[in-house]
Amino acid sequence: MIRINESSPVPIYQQIIEGMQREILSGVFAADDRLPSIRDLAISLKVNPNTIARAYQEMANAGTIYFKRGQGAYVTPKSADDLLEQARAEMAKHIIEIIAIARSMNLDRQQVRRIFDAVLDQQEVK
Amino acid sequence: MIRINESSPVPIYQQIIEGMQREILSGVFAADDRLPSIRDLAISLKVNPNTIARAYQEMANAGTIYFKRGQGAYVTPKSADDLLEQARAEMAKHIIEIIAIARSMNLDRQQVRRIFDAVLDQQEVK
Amino acid sequence: MIRINESSPVPIYQQIIEGMQREILSGVFAADDRLPSIRDLAISLKVNPNTIARAYQEMANAGTIYFKRGQGAYVTPKSADDLLEQARAEMAKHIIEIIAIARSMNLDRQQVRRIFDAVLDQQEVK
Amino acid sequence: MIRINESSPVPIYQQIIEGMQREILSGVFAADDRLPSIRDLAISLKVNPNTIARAYQEMANAGTIYFKRGQGAYVTPKSADDLLEQARAEMAKHIIEIIAIARSMNLDRQQVRRIFDAVLDQQEVK
DNA sequence: GTGGTCTAGACCACG
DNA sequence: GTGGTCTAGACCACT
Helix, strand or coil, rough: CCCCCCCCCCCHHHHHHHHHHHHHHHHCCCCCCCCHHHHHHHHHHCCCCHHHHHHHHHHHHHCCEECCCCEEECCCCCCHHHHHHHHHHHHHHHHHHHHHHHHHHHHHHHHHHHHHHHHHHHHCCC | CCCCCHHHHHHHCHHHHHHHHHHHHHCCCCCCEEEECCHHHHHHCCCCCCHHHHHHHHHHHHHCCEEEECCCECCCCHHHHHHHHHHHHHHHHHHHHHHHHHCCCCCCHHHHHHHHHHHHHHHCCC | CCCCCCCCCCHHHHHHHHHHEEEEEEEECCCCEEEECHHHHHHHCCCHHHHHHHHHHHHHCEEEEEECCCEEEECCCCHHHHHHHHHHHHHHHHHHEEEEEHHHHCHHHHHHHHHHHHHHHHCCCC | CCCCCCCCCCCCHHHHHHHHHHHHHHCCCCCCCECCCHHHHHHHHCCCHHHHHHHHHHHCCCEEEEEECEEEEEEECHHHHHHHHHHHHHHHHHHHHHHHHHHCCCCCCCHHHHHHHHHHHCCCCC
């Protein structure tokens, strides 16, 4: 289930894209599975259909999903693999941000790793 | 030197704030040092003076800098310490983002750390 | 054999019409030959029978085929000749499109012909 | 000047994209030139601003143009070169269509070229 | 002034 | 039923 945060600065259509990607990654929707129709999702998320349409459209442009005429949207096979790669890249971006901050704080590798581990503990990552 | 990306989704005034904070953190500007004037910085960054003014204003609101009437903006003493704390919080945010991504990929702690180390290596963090 | 692309912007019924016309042109179906029944074609193309019906209906409206009540659809005699003319017109449309593109690129006749020949070679047209 | 054909099956935003690409190709807008603002173009084309926005957005996604925050849309340098390549690919598609038709008509290379030349003459391509 | 997002509601073609 | 396009109009953040 996707949750929309209306007060977030992140656009709703973007939140939907991320939510869908997460569900594809985690296997809720497998290759060639049909996604909920634009109208249905709009109702269940209490969002305007145009907003869902934009999210789906962008995912289709990115090749994550494809449309069958008059039938709906389907998950592109292997898009889970692509998303994995994309997620890895996303993580790398955050790590690079962390490094930039660490540099301005004059932290060395060991100190950065210590902070990293501390947060992992705090967030209970096994 | 601060670099502005005019096409980035991050507001320019925000980019300036982050750049300034970094320079204060790394000691380019120490306690009670005078920051570049709004005009000068606007010229050197090729940005509208209003944008610099907004960045300075927000930093003053946050207590990072203070204004002397008719003289310019100065670094608040101990603001380096505050920024350190703030930077630490910023790092934590990024780490939490990483964890969120890792969770949707079903990665465990060891795998996350491996990716983290790989990027550290790649970015040549000592 | 007709191939359907469910994701193409070209309507499926249109793809079927074009496929059928091609088969009539190339002689797979001759004058007064019986076309596959709507049901059979729907099954073999994995398409909704309504879609086949629409394709046949439009071909009948255009005079390419005709229906015998309760017996099926048949190729109108001389429709191959008409289709030839129609195909020629279709080719002209494409050529005009090519010319439009060439004009916005400021290409002259010689350059256009060179590109044309290159693609003919590549597609192995004897 | 871009002209909109309201009765064409081609979406208006698509017509705008094609028109803009044509103007970039022909040099009306050069590298780093500013395009008309969304609002202005909407007024001059008598179209809803959303429609212009969509066209611009898609061109930005494709890398043809880029946005400067609060300033407008600009032509990406070298996008003229990319568009040239893209136009060439577009021509190739049409040529392949022509070949497909020719094959179902059992035409050989010489005959296809004769038809091609005839249309070139008729359209007065020098 | 600039673009970005969103809603509401309409109309269309397609299956 | 499906998605696709478009309009009208609103509100927002940024420069």
